[in-house]
Every structure is written in structure tokens, then in C-alpha cells.
Amino acid sequence: MATILVTGGCGYIGSHTIVDLISNGFEVVSIDNNVRSNVTVLKGIAEITGVKIKNHKIDICDLPALQSVFEEYDNIQGLIHFAAYKSVPESVQEPLKYYQNNNNGLLNVLACVKQNQVPNFIFSSSCSVYGNAAELPVLESTPIGKAESPYAYTKQIGERIIQDFALAEPTIKHILLRYFNPGGSHPSAKIGELPQKGAYNVIPLLVESLLKVRPIFTVTGVDHNTPDGSCVRDYIHVMDVASAHTKALQYLLKNKVPSNCEVFNIGIGKGVSVLELIAAFDRATGQKMDYSIGEKRVGDVSSIYGDATKAMTTLDWKPKYDIDAILSTTWKWYQSDSKTSKIN
Numbered sequence: 001m002a003t004i005l006v007t008g009g010c011g012y013i014g015s016h017t018i019v020d021l022i023s024n025g026f027e028v029v030s031i032d033n034n035v036r037s038n039v040t041v042l043k044g045i046a047e048i049t050g051v052k053i054k055n056h057k058i059d060i061c062d063l064p065a066l067q068s069v070f071e072e073y074d075n076i077q078g079l080i081h082f083a084a085y086k087s088v089p090e091s092v093q094e095p096l097k098y099y100q101n102n103n104n105g106l107l108n109v110l111a112c113v114k115q116n117q118v119p120n121f122i123f124s125s126s127c128s129v130y131g132n133a134a135e136l137p138v139l140e141s142t143p144i145g146k147a148e149s150p151y152a153y154t155k156q157i158g159e160r161i162i163q164d165f166a167l168a169e170p171t172i173k174h175i176l177l178r179y180f181n182p183g184g185s186h187p188s189a190k191i192g193e194l195p196q197k198g199a200y201n202v203i204p205l206l207v208e209s210l211l212k213v214r215p216i217f218t219v220t221g222v223d224h225n226t227p228d229g230s231c232v233r234d235y236i237h238v239m240d241v242a243s244a245h246t247k248a249l250q251y252l253l254k255n256k257v258p259s260n261c262e263v264f265n266i267g268i269g270k271g272v273s274v275l276e277l278i279a280a281f282d283r284a285t286g287q288k289m290d291y292s293i294g295e296k297r298v299g300d301v302s303s304i305y306g307d308a309t310k311a312m313t314t315l316d317w318k319p320k321y322d323i324d325a326i327l328s329t330t331w332k333w334y335q336s337d338s339k340t341s342k343i344n
């Protein structure tokens with residue numbers, strides 16, 4: 001049977017993608033050292049799908065250990081590469097850690113893909129590669145901008161490495177998915193985003209401030225060049241991001257690709273400001289959230305939203321959830337026993 005390897009399979013997007021892959025008939029194996037996740041997420045995956053997934057607890061920066069995983073499976077038809085660090089502020093404070101993990105990790109994964117001739121490769125890229133784009137929404141053809149953080153630069157370098165690799169390896173097909181801002185959780189609330197040190201995104205910050213696990217939520221700047229002055233992002237439900245991977249894999253497996261390295265935006269195509277996000281969060285929780293106004297954060301772009309028409313037409317992918325569903329599934333997850341039992 002064909003195996004799909006998923007690096008970072010115990011992480012937020014990886015775990016939701018595994019659920020979607022299994023429900024579409026794929027056999028999946030995870031590789032994750034759990035540096036930013038908890039292996040108990042596999043229990044949630046099993047409860048949703050009825051399938052127990054194996055996780056190889058190894059660091060992708062350890063090339064011999066990574067290679068040994070590939071040797072265990074004789075029919076690997078695809079690899080989806082999520083494993084990376086993802087926090088913009090942490091990357092500003094500890095840039096070397098980010099280049100070391102995200103870029104060396106990718107190089108090792110590609111070395112194994114080459115050595116084992118894995119035919120299909122999908123990479124977690126990010127809208128951060130566009131930087132502060134002059135025109136919105138961004139299209140895949142929008143020029144790559146100045147990286148506003150070391151994290152964003154790891155994704156730009158990652159894309160370039162894969163593009164060069166694809167030219168040299170014409171028999172291996174590659175897709176780069178540029179996600180906008182993933183949020184929400186599986187509707188069952190059996191898996192979701194686990195808060196990890198140094199890896200906070202705006203939605204977990206909102207929830208934890210409301211729950212008083214952390215201080216009052218701070219809006220990072222209301223002097224951005226946006227309609228209400230707060231940062232604007234394109235929020236996309238994590239199950240929609242997950243299904244984009246399944247669709248991308250199915251597309252690659254059909255073998256009709258015009259090029260062996262293609263890029264797709266994965267977003268809703270609508271900008272939502274932080275102040276609008278707070279209002280939507282109030283609707284989801286039925287509570288009024290307190291917040292303060294702070295300074296702009298180094299490394300943040302003011303506004304970014306994308307046009308995902310290419311993914312919708314080429315991959316036959318269609319996002320199903322809106323901002324209210326993103327926040328209501330997040331809230332349900334935070335109140336669930338599944339989450340409470342998995343906090344590290």
C-alpha cells in the first residue's frame with residue numbers, strides 16, 4: 001500500500017491534514033520530534049478517524065535518523081513537509097535557531113526525497129513570503145517582497161531551495177502551498193491548536209487572554225495603513241488548509257501537472273482586521289473581550305490577503321468555513337476535555 005510521510009504530523013496543521021488524508025483513503029506515517037507538539041494528538045486523530053497513526057519521534061535535522069525512517073517503507077508515494085518553527089517574534093529574537101531548524105531540516109528532507117525517489121513533495125510555505133505587498137490581494141505571480149522577519153526569510157529560502165531542486169530532479173513533482181492565517185479546530189474538538197512556548201498566533205492569544213491564562217490582549221498597533229489602523233489578515237480554517245493538501249496530493253498523483261513545481265495561495269481572499277477579529281470572537285463566545293492598544297510589533301506586515309482562485313480552479317479546492325466558524329470551533333476546542341488533557 002502507498003504511504004504518505006508527513007513531517008510535523010503532531011503539529012497543528014499536520015494533525016488536521018492527517019485526519020483529512022485518512023478520510024480520503026491515504027495511509028499516513030508521521031515524523032515529529034514533538035519539540036512543539038504533544039504526541040497525545042495521535043489519540044485525537046484515532047478518535048476521529050478510527051485509525052492509529054505511527055509517529056517516528058526523530059529530529060529532521062538528524063539526517064541518518066531521518067534516512068532510517070524512509071528505509072522502513074517501500075512504497076512512499078508522497079511527502080508533506082510541515083516540520084518547522086513558526087513564530088515571527090521568536091524568529092526575530094533567535095534567528096539562528098530558525099535558519100538552523102527550518103532550512104537545515106528542509107535540506108535533509110529533500111536529500112531523503114532524492115535518495116528514495118519519493119515522487120511527490122508538498123511544502124508548507126506562507127503568505128509572509130510576499131512581505132509588505134504593494135497591491136492586494138496578492139496573486140501567486142505577485143513578486144516576492146522583502147522578508148519582514150527571519151521566519152519569513154526561512155520560507156523564501158525554502159521556496160528557492162525547492163525550485164532549484166525541482167529543476168535538477170524533473171521526475172519529482174513539487175507543490176508549494178502559501179497559507180494565509182490558519183485558525184479554528186476540527187469540528188469535533190478532539191484536535192486543535194496546542195499552545196506552545198514561543199509559538200503564539202493571534203487567535204490563541206485572544207482565547208488565552210479571555211480565559212485569563214495570560215494578561216489582557218494587546219492590539220499590536222492601530223496606526224497601520226489599514227481601514228481601522230489594526231493589522232489585516234486573511235484567516236482560513238485549518239480544515240480548509242488541511243483539505244488543500246489532500247487536493248494537492250490527489251492532483252499530483254493524477255500526473256497531469258504542467259510543471260514539476262507549482263505555487264498556490266491558500267486563503268479565503270478576504271482581509272479581516274484585528275479589531276474585526278475581536279468583534280467576531282465576542283460573537284463566538286457570547287462575551288465581551290477586554291483589550292489594550294500597544295505598539296506595532298517588529299516583523300509584522302500591516303495588511304495581507306490573497307487571491308486563491310488558482311487553487312480553487314486547478315486543485316478543485318473550495319474553502320468551506322468563514323471567520324465565525326473559525327472562532328466558534330476554536331472556542332469549542334479550548335473548552336473541550338481533549339485540549340485540557342494535552343497541554344504540555
Ligand SMILES: NC(=O)c1ccc[n+]([C@@H]2O[C@H](COP(=O)([O-])OP(=O)(O)OC[C@H]3O[C@@H](n4cnc5c(N)ncnc54)[C@H](O)[C@@H]3O)[C@@H](O)[C@H]2O)c1
Binds near residue numbers: 008009010201
Ligand atoms: N500556523 C500558521 O499560522 C502557519 C502559517 C503559514 C505557514 N505555516 C507553516 O506550516 C507548518 C506547520 O505549522 P503549524 O502551525 O502546524 O506548526 P506547529 O508548531 O503546530 O507544528 C510543527 C510541528 O513540527 C515539529 N517540528 C519542528 N521542528 C522539527 C524538527 N526539527 N524535527 C521534527 N519535528 C519538528 C513540531 O514538534 C510540531 O509538531 C510550518 O512549516 C509553518 O511554518 C504555519
